[in-house]
Each structure stands twice: as C-alpha cells, then as structure tokens.
Amino acid sequence: MRDQPEQQAPPVQRLRIRYAKRGRLRFTSHRDFSRAFERAIFRARVPMAYSSGFNPHPRISYAGAAPTGAASEAEYVEIGLAEVQDPEVVRRALEESLPDGLDVVDVVDVVEAAGGSLADLLEASHWLLDLEVDPEQARSAVEAFLAAESVSVQRMTKKGLREFDCRAAVVALSAEPREGGARLDLVLRHGVPSVRPDDVLAGLASVGGLTTGGAPLLTRLSQGPLDPGTGEIGDPLRMRG
Template sequence: MPHAEPREQQAPPVQRLRLRYAKRGRARFTSHRDFSRAFERALRRAGVPMAYSSGYSPHPRISYANAAPTGAASEAEYLEIGLVRVCDPEQVRAALDAALPPGLDVTAAVPAGPTPLADLLSGSSWRIDLTLSAVAPAEVAARACAALLAAETVEVERLTKTGMRRFDARAAVRRLAPLEPGGGGDVAEGSTALHLVLAHLVPLVRPDDVLSALTALTPDFAPVDPPVLHRLSQGVLDPDTAEIADPFAG
C-alpha cells in the first residue's frame, strides 16, 4: 500500500489577539458564514501574519464566539486570532477595520488572556424594536414582560439542525422591561422597544425565543412586522445585578 504523505506541521501561534466587531446597518443581514469569508479576505488584504492549522487543508487560526443570529445588529461580536509574530493590537484593528466592508467595524483589539474567550461571554444585553397591533401597545408590552418575569418556566419550540427542539426560555431571562418613549431610550411614538438581558445557558436562548414566550403568555402581544434585534453588549454577567461587564476590561 502507498504511504500517506506526511501532514505539514505549522508553527504554533506566537501571539493571540481578541477582537470586538460590530454589525451595523444593512450588514446585520450578513450571515455568520458570509462574515467568516469577508473576514478571511480582510486578513489577507490587511497583511495580518496569521498562524495556520496543520494538516492537508491548513486554515487560519480563528475562533468565533457566540455570534448573533442573521438579521440582528450588534455592537458586541467577538473572535480570537492566532499570529505567527507579535503585532501591535491597535494597528491590526485599524488595518482590518479598513479592509472590511461598510457596516462590519472592528472596534477593539487586545492580547488574549488566560481565560478562554467563551468563558468571558456569559451574558448579553439586547434592545428589541417592534410594532404591536394592540390598541395600547405600551400597556400590552408591560403586561407581557410582567407575565414572563412572574412565570417559573415558559417552554418554546425552535427548529434546529437536528429538528424541532423544546426548551425553557424563561430560565435565561435576567432582565426584561419596555423602554419608554421620550425617556432616553430613543423610542418613537407608536413603537415599542424592550430591553432584555440574557444569560448564556445551554441550549442558548435567543431574543426571538423570548418573543415567542411573550406571545404565548400574552396573546395580544403580536408584532406586526419582524422585530429588529440589536445586541448592545456581551460579556461577563453579574448574577446579582444583571449587569454585563466588558470582557476586555482588566
């Protein structure tokens, strides 16, 4: 039998950087796969000295963490890259930001610490903008939020790659409240906006799962158009205060 060719061994990363990036405007419709392709092209255009995996098909060492669903805007997406030489994080950030399409913005870069990135992303804060068909949408939104917070469990269903899955959406909700028009939340009259803080549990509960739970508990909570999801922050969740700490702080 012919012997298999030995697999090429790549040098291990000399430096790891963690990046925070945003998906803004029309870029919120970029899928995770599309972003991955755009990011790898940006790495090449920016001349970032990437480390590669070993094997027959080496690929750049990029680790993604808890990407927002397609269609959601976000100010707090995170990834980690491995480099073959030490680089200035700010220079890498600026070069990648310039190489990415409009709306995909690299906002921060720091050297990776010893704690795995995923362990630093235990919760996220969201704004949900929607229009309700109810006569008094603000009252309906407040009543729906109160009903969910008062419930012990609220099971919802979501179609996954392995089929329909049923799980408790209430368990992940740490904070949920309507934003008031004119109260600093920049909410237009006639519209409804919710502030939601989620713990990252298994399975991961998404904002649309919470909307399904609200509709199940309060039938007149019925969005007219697809809601607009906006991740405001993502990081270390304080279990007592439901505040989200910056994973790059300290």
C-alpha cells in the same frame, strides 16, 4: 502512504477582536462574515499562524455570533499570529479592509485580556428589541412573562423541532414606549439550549398575547461576563481573570 504534513509553529501572539454588525450588514450570516473576515485578513497582510494537517487553516476562533438579521455592537473573534503585532495597527488595517457596517471596535492582546477562553467569558448578552406594538400591551406581556415560573417555546433546529424553557435564561426584562411602538430591554444568560431574543418574543406571545406588527429590530449592545449580584455584563476584553 501519504507523507505526513509539515507541522506548523504555534502562534506567537493571540489577539481578541470586538466588531459590530450595523445597518444592512446585520443581515450578514455568520458564514458570510467569516468569509469576509478571512478576505480582510489577507488584504490587510496580517501575519496569521496556521493549523497543522493536510489542509492548514488560519487560526481564527469565533464565539457568540448573533443571529442573522440582528444588529450587534459586541461580536467577538480571536486570531493567532505568526509574528507579534501592535493591536492598534491590526485594528486599523482590518477596519480599512472590511466593508462598511462590519466595523472593528477594539483589538487587544490576549495576555492583557481576562483569563479563560473567549467562549467561557461570554456568559450573557444585553439586547434591545424595538417592536411595532402598543407600549401598554408590551408592558403587560412582560409582567405576565416575568411572573411565570417557566415558559415553554418551540424552535426548529438541525435535529428537528425542539421544546425548551426560555424563562430561565432571562436575567432582566422591561418594556418602555418608543416612537412607533415599544422597546424591550433584555439581558439573556447564555446556556444550553441557547435562548435567543426571538425565543423570548415567542414566550411573550404565549403567556402575554403579545403580537408584533412588523419585523422586530434586534440589537445586541454587549456580551460578556455576568455579575450574578447586579445582573450587569462586563467587558470580556478588559476584565481580569
């Protein structure tokens, strides 16, 4: 019989962290970021709490990670600490330890944050999609998409090819001209199955004939609680439960 592992003490403090993926670091996968973040935690000497069991792990919870290749101003992670720390001190230490392009934007104590789990607070995302397409073609495709009751798209998943409706998740969608093409302004409700910006682009191609010339630049501006009346997204680190 193996000896039972030592039980670790529960965290004395939990911090929620907002970070950004910018520039070339938008191509960082979630797995790459988690490795970089754990190395930064170690270099910054953040006093982490650990899980119990034969292979203790630092108490880190990730939520709502953007797809690889998408830039983001609103990625979130929660950590559990073995000692109480000043959130601003932790923010500065992590900012110095992470590579440029993975930038810590904000750190708050969970007791000062909104109620509910972090994952539950991330109800929707606000995206900008920069495309190399004719603005009028983009606007026409958006009108056709919004007029449709449902738009079926397919995506390859770990369980094989899956078909689902991407229209129901779209809270708001508009198109405006930009230098060299068009910009789509998109608010997506999170759910199951998860609908991503590239699914919406596939839907626009299906119902509106929209074809993108080059790779679109996807940028998440925010994610958080969704106001059903206004369609606006709140700050999950600042709103009260």
